[in-house]
Amino acid sequence: MTRRAALAASSVLAGLLVTTALTGAPAAHAAKGMEPKAPKEFVALSDADPTILQEIRYFTPHNFVGEPVDGYRQPMCLVTKDTAKALHRAQKSFLKRGYTLKVYDCYRPQRAVDHFVRWAKDLQDERMKAEFYPRVEKNRLFEDGYIAEKSGHSRGSTVDLTIVKLPAQPTRPYVPGEPLTDCAAPKSERFPDNSVDTGTGFDCFDTLSHTEDPRIQGEQRANRHLLKTTLDKAGFKNLPEEWWHYTLKKETFPDTYFDFPVSRRSLPR
Structure with missing residues (x-):
């Protein structure tokens, strides 16, 4: 059995989709009928903290x-315990x-990332361009990162998040x-979004x-810095290209990529 095949078999038995820095390639999906x-x-x-609001966009x-x-089977946030404690x-x-x-x-399963990749390669599908990438050509999404x-x-230790001024007002749902x-x-x-600007x-x-x-100034810049400085103190580091993207500095699984669905049924009982 090759090393890659052995890794794939091991990940199935463990109930995980695992990608390691050693192999650099994802193992096979779990056996048929086994999520x-x-x-x-x-x-x-x-x-861990029911006061944190959740708007799971995907x-x-x-x-x-x-x-x-x-x-994304349910609109919920799954993270490692260490990440949940730091967010708390x-x-x-x-x-x-x-x-x-x-x-x-x-947490974002590998199958979701694969969905993004398939979408990015379909240059004809630009239905959401006017909102999310109006000044970027779709054929540059990979090259531009x-x-x-x-x-x-x-x-499991990275989150996309923002802050909302209390009392929080509801955000209306998007209508396709x-x-x-x-x-x-x-x-x-x-x-409309109930978050700060x-x-x-x-x-x-x-x-x-x-x-x-540098074009972001005034209240907008202050809000970004409030988010960043508070999360820095809690043990997170920001991705400089995305003001909303934070990763726990001491990741629980720094070299492991999972593929279990976002669902309460995925969690251990």
Whole structure:
């Protein structure tokens, strides 16, 4: 048996889709009829801190793909226990200041990343371009780094999030087919979001989304820095190209990529 085949067989027995830095390639999906399961180190964020708001965009059609993404069976945030504890620490700090965290995405199965890759290669599908990448040609999404074949989200310690001023007002649901607005337009013109104004919407494929972009000033810049400094203290590091993207510095699984579905049934009992 080859090394890659042995790794694939091992991942099936473990109930996981595993990708390691050693092989650099994903193992096969779990055997037919056997969905991968999360290891004991994963939890539902709502169990660790029910005060953190959740708006799981990839469970809905309101995302750059324009449809629910593969692997999102329930609109919930799954993360490693260490990540949940760190988010809870940050949340306590935000609550004292009159804010709450809101997560857009947490653990992301490899099958969801694969969905992104298939979509990015289909240059004819630009149904959500007007909102999420109005100034970027779709054939440059790989080259410009907006889409990749692997994501740190699949390791369970990365989250996409923002902050909301309390008391939080509800955000209306997206209606498929409704007119789209540039994600970098003024907040009053963008799709409504109950979060603070950070200069762009979530998942805005634009250099304005770079955390320290000098064009972002005033209240928008202050909001980004409030998010960043508080999460830094809680043990997270920011991806400079995305103001919303944070990874726990001491990741539980720094070299492992999972593929269990986003569902409570995926969690250990």
